[in-house]
Amino acid sequence: MTRELLPKNLKIGFDSKKLNCKTTEELAPLEGIIGQDRAVKALKFGLNIEDDGFNIYVSGYSGTGRTTGVKEFVEELARSKPVPFDWCYVNNFKNSYEPDAIKLPPGKGKIFRDDIKNFIDSVRQLLPKTFESKDYLDKKDAVIKDIEVEKEKLLTDLNKRAQDEGFVLKTTQIGLFIVPVIEGKILNEQDFLTLGEEKKQEIQQKREKINNDLKKIMDLVRDLDKKINEEIKNLNHNVALFTIEKIIDDIKGKYKDIEEVTDFIEEVKDDILKNLEIFIASAAADTQAQIMFPWMKEVPFKKYEVNLVIDNSDLNGSPVIVEQNPTYQNLFGRVEKEAQFGVLTTDFTMIRGGALHKANNGFLVIPVEELFKNYFSWDSLKMSLKNKKIMIEEAGEKLGFITTKGLKPEPIPLDLKVILIGNPYYYSILYMLDEDFKKLFKVKADFDLVMDRNDENIKKYASFLCTYCKKEKLKHIEASAVARVIEYGSRLAEDKNKISTKFSAIGDLVSEANFYAEQEKSRYITPLHVLKAIDEKIYRSNLIAEKIKEFISDGTILIDTEGSKAGQVNGLSVMSLGDYTFGRPSRVTVSIGMGKDGIIDIERETKLGGPIHTKGVLILSGYIADKYSKDKPLNLSARVVFEQSYGGIEGDSASSAELYALLSAIADIPIKQNLAVTGSVNQKGEVQAIGGVNEKIEGFYEVCKVVGLTGEQGVIIPESNVKNLMLKDEIVDAVRNKKFHIYQVKTIDEGIEILTGIKAGEAKPDGTFKKGTINFMVDSKIKELSEKLRELTKSREEEKE
Template sequence: IKNFIDSVRQMLPKTFESKDYLERKDAVIKDIEAEKEKLLTDLNKRAQDEGFVLKSTQIGLFIVPVIDGKILNEQDFLTLNEEKKQEIQKKRERINNDLKKTMDFVRDLDKKINEEIKNLNHNVALYTIEKVINDIEGKYKDIKEVTDFIEEVKDDILKNLELFITSAAADTQAQMMFPWMKEVPFKKYDVNLVIDNSELDGAPVIIEQNPTYQNLFGRVEKEAQFGVLTTDFTMIRGGALHKANNGFLVIPVEELFKNYFSWDSLKMSLKNKKIMIEEAGEKLGFITTKGLKPEPIPLDLKVILIGNPYYYSILYMLDEDFKKLFKVKADFDLVMDRNDENIKKYASFLCTYCKKENLKHIEASAVARVIEYGSRLAEDKNKISTKFSEIGDLVSEANFYAGQEKSKYITPVHVLRAIDEKIYRSNLIAEKIKEFISDGTILIDTQGSKVGQVNGLSVMSLGDYSFGRPSRVTVSIGMGKDGIIDIERETKLGGPIHTKGVLILSGYIAGKYSQDKPLNLSARVVFEQSYGGVEGDSASGAELYALLSAIADVPIKQNLAVTGSVNQKGEVQAIGGVNEKIEGFYEVCKVLGLTGEQGVIIPESNVKNLMLKEEVVDAVRNKKFHIYPVKTIDEGIEILTGFKAGEIKTDGTFKKGTVNFMVDSKIKELSEKLRELTKSKEEEKE
């Protein structure tokens, strides 16, 4: 359309200045002027026959009497006798009537000239326009809205030919001062292409990361001219809904709720199947400046909200419209199976990523190293992480180190360096804790044996970095009816899950050792040098080992650390962060001195989660460090104490010399002592 208007603006002035047009115009004028001349000549002859002549003035034609060849003026006329005056007056009236009729004919001829020229201009302009517009009409003949618009443009040009014919004339003073004013009259012919999807092969897929009201629904822009805000249809701007119409729109749900009006307006558009461009202020009832209100556009698209499942649950429960508009839910896992097919896809992703980001080619062995890292992120050797942004960051960093070394490819060395450097940038606190353990500020034993004391393991998370650290867990026991007291809970440093884990210990002790006697025991469990709170039940196994050690008075090897939760049946359950915990204790042992006897007891169900760093794997392979998977507390206590746990016999007792026997005996002893003490106190009262 722009090219069409430009062509018309160039061609029409030339057409109306052409020799052919001027000749046709002159012919029309000449023919009609000849008719006018004949009418006036005939009128003049009749006037002369009656003794008058026609006199032309600025305000028209007049008839003036003539006597003896002399034109009479007003004074001369007054000197005539009355009879002569009346005679002249009668003749004048007759000639005036003829003059009036003749002038009516002349005016009709003038109108005819204008009409003929107008028709000529219309036909000439139409011929010129159609030469240019035929191609456009043919291209869009199947789109009624477009063909209707083209017809309207054509008709408007024909109605406003003067605008095009005189457009090449000299600019006015205002146009010379403000050149843009010259284009204003032609702006109405512009086409505002709000959205152009002509380059797409399929349906549009739009991802709107910043779903503000205007970014979603579009806006009508304004500009200042002479201190006044003005706008027109060319300033209408489309939004993401316009871009994604007949396709798909992806919106992060959390960002959607951060922006006023966006959610409610989106629901309204989806329900009404229309996009309306409005001023945001109108929704609040504010008085806004007068502007355009574009007509609604039919809407047909699929909106995909992405985000935490928490938002889906909340919206489903609290928003009636949500369940009607968003009927399909798709959960995406953070991991996928580590099989041959997915490994090939992972490798393909890495190669595509390198090509897209203009990185160096990645070697196959480096791909294998990245896949190992993906399994580490997934915390499962049979899975791979789908956190592709994090994987991409690792490859980009490895590419940087490859560039530093002027390597042609990204190798496993560069991948490992990227991993190590990432840890180094974030592990200051972990290094400080190791330093405190090394200088004795934090008390941790990695050699010897002690009663009622065990090395528990926990994970500290610092956002993008998590690390394991050992903590000393101690238990003291005595005679009483308090049961197991969690000091962390009493001081309000323990979380509810940790408290649950401690209470499970009471269930285990009562179920296993208190079937034939009361549990007259007072025990206190604590994480030593813990000041920031304790949460989780992954240390409940360590607490139970320390409790059994304290009750049985059997020392626990301090060269071992323990992780794993426990249930009331004595089964050791899987926990999270097993790799960080093992590596954390290994680092401490390395600082204090590896003896070849140190190691970690883990739940057997966590073996599949082991994705340890190469240094720890080598230490285990060379028997400098050990990992002991266990299924039950009995298995773990045997490793920690060197004593058999002891299975329960048919009579409800345990084999002598076993840990369970010693625990059972101690509980029985405490129960009897408490009974005797209670009895003696009652006798004293009597």
């Protein structure tokens, strides 16, 4: 089998003719979620099942269109659902600290609020006029006059009896007094003292009798005064009721099917009739305080207002709310406060709904990462879902920080579907550590990072580009440029047969390409604009990569691209700088000596190697032992190192390179330095796939280009990575022109043959290898080292004896 890859193996292009259009302008906009069949199926199930606990966790990585896709998908479903109720808070006239919640049909909340406002406004206008009317004043005067006549008669009769006994009634500022009269003269205190004892005693006895009569009369007068007040109160009640009853009956008739509303209106009526004075006083001239603070005039009437917390009049289906900042108050609402004369006050009109109120009977989408930043939000959300109630509380009350009495609005019944959006890691943590999560979020919708590169998905990809251009008001894209974007999508997916679903990255590429199209005043985005956007994006981030190439070219970093050396190979690694990932060659060397240390990983010894890298090196020992040491001890001391490596090393993608260098060092056979190697290996010598294969190949190619392409340089990759190749056109052309070479290998034996030009050699039935092969030379060297060590050990033991 030919090990060298052809240009057609290095990249798969796309024929723009398959799009059947010249530009994306001719395409239909995208509908639905692209390439996430598994997630869509899970979403459909989770959104339509109505049993408790079947809320949804959308698992996927940022940039895959999770939030946007889910929102659009849910909105489409929500349009077929009924519009939920409006919710209002009104004053609880029995306990103002516990406002009542009232639900109304969608759109009725606003009407109800306005009806109550108009009703109160009408009452404020009608009652003062009624109580100032001649008819009312005449009735009031008649009530007072009748009782005053009765009072006058009582006092007149008493005065007559007093006169008959020689006394008169004298009115003072502090009440009525009985004063004696002798011979028509009113006696004062001094005159009374000059009288004889018998006369004084007679007058005193008569006075006591008349005083007793006076007390009885005054009790009757007070009763008559109370009667006046009662009669006037009854008159006021009846007059006020007559005045407002028609309006009240009209409103109650309008809402006769909503018991909570009719009950509230009845309570409003009763409270108005109990507090007529505030309505009558509202028409009077403003006090000095009301002139200075106009809002004070409205304070007595706030208790009759309707606080419309949720207004669904503009909805055409169930609500879909995406809460990007799920703080406790943003989710559950709050009770606002205002400062009045240095004191914080509140009432039911300051209750504000949260995302749960807005999404009730609909769908609520929350990013998990933001939710976890607010502990109370997550804890309270679970509690609300379990209890099926929305409670508005101060966060401080939950901890007991607030001890002053505050409002406790009536809880509102909760019925909604919560959709959490987060990465797989958060899902795992929640599932393992939070028992409530398992019970409340029983549906998982997995968003993949890639999708199949088939005709259907490619058409949807192009439709996405059409939608994106329209949404962002960008120039449309030529079909040939769409082909370049699709190729870029496969490059991001690192698979010829897949396309990336990182739509944010694709959108960024199109936006940047549009910028260059704008600069050139092009009507459409062309392939050149797409390629320029890709190149410029790399250029903005590849300073470190350029510096490394510079260090290699001037000899600061030692890399050979020509000649042959034993125990030395060019390994390939990947460096990630956040927004940019690139490949670079590293020299891997192995030194061999006699001993029993086995294979020593210098990176591990210096604590620069990670656990996966260490595992890869340990596998080398397994490979050597399995292949060469079944009939003899493995007596050698080998040290493996990445030269000029001063930072941490992780991963096993260089384990094949380390093994090639080890075999070369043992057999003392030179390895071609014009080749670089990548791939992990198992104990059976099979070369396994690694990540970043495109970046690694391009990294070595760039170094070779800097020092000079000879036509002999190339890279050896695992056969299982061929499907991941989406290389730059420049490298494909270099391979086509025999300036660069890429080889695929399945086993270490295949790779060592390419690196040395010598046959690896298959094992014979007796476990030996054909003379002149790599494996024969390695096996012989291990045997030689083992024998020398045995002889040396024996010699030392004899010397001791």
